[in-house]
Amino acid sequence: MSKCELEVVFDRDDRTYRPGEPVRGEVVVVTDQDVSCKGLTVELLWQTHGAGNTDRTVLETLALAPGPWSPGLRHRYPFSFTAPGRPLTYHGHFLNVDHCVAARADLPWALDPKVCEEYLLLPGPESYREHLATPVDFTVTPSATSGAAAKAIGWLLLPVFLVLLAALLVMVLPLVLVIGGVVLLRRWFAERRLGRVSVEVNGPEVGQPAEPGVAKSVASRLGVIARPFTPRAITPGGEVRFQVRFQPRTAVDVDRVVVRLAGTEECRSGSGTNAKTHTHTLCEETSVLAEGVSFIPGVPMELTGVLPVPDLEAYSFRAHNNALRWKLVVEIQVPRWPDWKRDHPLAMVPGPEAR
Amino acid sequence: MKHRPWVFIPVCEGNAVLSRLGPVLRSGPYSVGPGYTRPVPVTLPYARLNLRRNPFGELGPEERAAIAVVEADGLAERLQKPGLAVQILGGCGCGKTTWLLALLRGFPGAPFVKVVEGVRTALPAGHPLFVDDAHLLPPTRRRRLFGRRASFVLTTHVDLAAEIERCGLAAFTVRPAETQDVERLERAFALRVEAARRDSGPLPRVPRAMVEELVRRFGSDVRSMEHCLYHAFVTLGGVRDVEV
Helix, strand or coil, X not given: CCCEEEEEEECCCCCEECCXXXXXXXXXXXXXXXXXXXXXXXXXXXXXXXXXXXXXXXEEEEEECCCCECCCCCEEEEEEEECCCCCCCEECCCEEEEEEEEEEEECCCCCCCEEEEEEEECCCCCHHHHHHHCCCECCCCHHHCCCHHHHHHHHHHHHHHHHHHHHHHHHXXXXXXXXXXXXXHHHHHHHHHHCCCEEEECCCECCCXXXXXXXXXXXXXXXXXCCCXXXXXXXXXXXXXXXXXXXXXXCEEEEEEEEEEEEEEEEEECCHHHCEEEEEEEEEEEEEEEEEEEECCCCCEEEEEEEECCCCCCCCEECCCEEEEEEEEEEEECCCCCCEEEEEEEEECCCCCCC | CCXXXXXXXXXXXXXXXXXXXXXXXXXXXXXXXXXXXXCXXXXXXXXXXXXXXXXXXXXXXXXXXXXXXXXXXXXXXHHCCCCEEEEEEXXXXXXXXXXXXXXXXXXXCCCXXXXXXXXXXXXXXXXXXXEECHHHCCHHHHXXXXXXXXXXXXXXXXXXXXXXXXXXXXXEEECHHHHCCHHHHHHHHHHHHHHCECCCCCCCECCHHHHHHHHHHHCCCHHHHHHHHHHXXXXXXXXXXXXX
16 A cells, blocks of 8 residues: 655744744655545644544635645645634633644545644634623534424424423423522522622623623512623733622621632533533632621722732633633522522633734 | 630721731731742743653543553454443553453444443444443443444443343453553553654653552553653653653
């Protein structure tokens, strides 16, 4: 069997590119026999690797029709792609996100030789603005959308599904009420003493804020939401400022008011009953705003804090099996009473001075 | 019990808190926590180990099958004809699915189904049919399946041999856990490291003593061994023998 080797060579030795820059290079083919190739495909893609299942997206494809390859010669096929804006290269514990140029030669009656070489995509001058415009979420892909027939069947089956769901709910309603009540009313119980607690995180918002009308209707139904949450942006090496406000309804002793900044990698491997989620904490910074205090009823309180953001290029990322999440966890610990706790999503984005 | 006197303690500008628990409230917030590791410059992944990725990370089915160390002599030939059910039997993580994928590699285009608990999985027609987690199928569906004129390769946690034979099929059982030994595992781990090779030159090695230690620790649970080695490779500083 003939030996056919492919190699991807980038025009930059350090293989480092910024969003929008041209990713240029050439695919070099060497064979030890005369080979007639049916096609040479070059792809620009990103993929995850590590403990989780692979998420992979091909961004651009270049189909070449090479002539016959002769032995001893280095056949060169130049390529030029545009470096995407995101996701940026990330190498962590369980999660790695890498950009690659992959080439595959279609050989008749032989295994197709292929090669995949990584390049580094680092933040550029536009990255800050681009990351603020929309969250980095690759869980929705055009290929995942249903066709017209699937949608029609879905709509036809919806009433059946709703009836079955209603029947199921009636059967397990008491259990749902008990468990749901404990979970949902936990914060309500806490607010019976603490009053309405609002948390404000400073910083630019990421993506479009929720429609005001929607936010209002949700607030009126649940009764405790002061304002819609949109992720706030944090940048490596920066800081996150926040305020916790409440007006106690009764005299209340508080063990601690704690705010925690946490960054975690979450990767899912396997599927079905073998599915497993691997979680790795990148950073956990805690600020104790108050400890062992008694609050006076009716006196509005505002606790202000600031936490340093680690200088990690661990930008927020979400795909089907892998995610890198940042959040601010606010917890008010009341002795002998349900604690008040809420997570605020944050989005780690490249700083405006990146490059 | 006598309470401490109430005192006002400033929390932040314009606000104060009444406290009687002593001066435990700080004038400003303080931070606790383990901190974080310093950033390292972004370089090609695992280049320090002459690898492209962590060799013990999750692999796609094709790659997993390509580097599987299984000895299925004659099985592929026997599966060509209908009437045989090969059940790959064992506990979690012993290599059942790897065995199945390695056999599947010899039948390009053959149907493959992964049964998911609580989901009605369609069982396509075709011969031979590969079914992962066949024990999750209801017995009635299994019986209907075995009634087909085809051969099957199944992974299962429970022995289905009697059921298979009642349906008129010949049953052949493979127990991956029983075929595992230190030598085979050492070869399998070396293949995984080789598959992640970046350039020519030396690679990190999982030495025999390490494999023996892993077998002592995890028995036949290869998945747990791989998970352990994944962590070892994350922290491995250069090309040398792995230590757990």
